[in-house]
């Protein structure tokens with residue numbers, strides 16, 4: 001039996017009274033220089049976020065537990081949930097039937113990765129969306145997030161606009177303390193887009 005067969009993946013984990021779901025370690029477009037996983041650290045609190053398999057929809061629903069026990073169920077792991085858009089939406093559908101309050105933490109590149117504007121279909125099932133804006137301009141964003149595709153920063157802004165238009169409660173975030181990141185300017189972008197803003201600190205990626 002291989003090590004991976006003995007290993008129990010962290011599919012669901014609990015923080016601050018909410019249940020989080022770790023769908024994938026893939027990020028699709030981004031390779032953020034500040035990401036713990038690119039710095040040899042795969043832990044969020046006491047949880048090891050490395051996945052040795054992609055959890056199935058059934059496993060994810062089971063890992064969410066009883067929604068009544070949690071403030072929210074959050075799609076957020078050490079990877080980008082919208083790389084598994086169909087599975088994420090199916091899990092959301094099933095959890096809503098159980099009365100779950102849902103949130104997505106995303107890098108905002110779901111539309112770029114899926115080749116169409118996916119914000120409305122996400123917002124229809126997951127009413128609260130937190131988007132990592134990460135910088136006040138494309139140059140600073142590219143320096144820290146290292147996107148593989150051009151146009152990623154603009155794609156994030158378009159995703160935010162579309163999610164808001166679709167009726168989601170949208171918050172954009174930026175990490176305080178990264179060189180060149182101007183938190184006040186990020187807040188101003190959020191204000192202009194008519195969405196909330198939250199400042200994050202480096203060791204608090206959820």
Ligand code: SF4
Pocket residue numbers: 026027030031032034035036037077078079080107
């Ligand atoms: S999108 Fe999130 S998980 Fe992916 S590299 Fe960036 S910080 Fe890490």
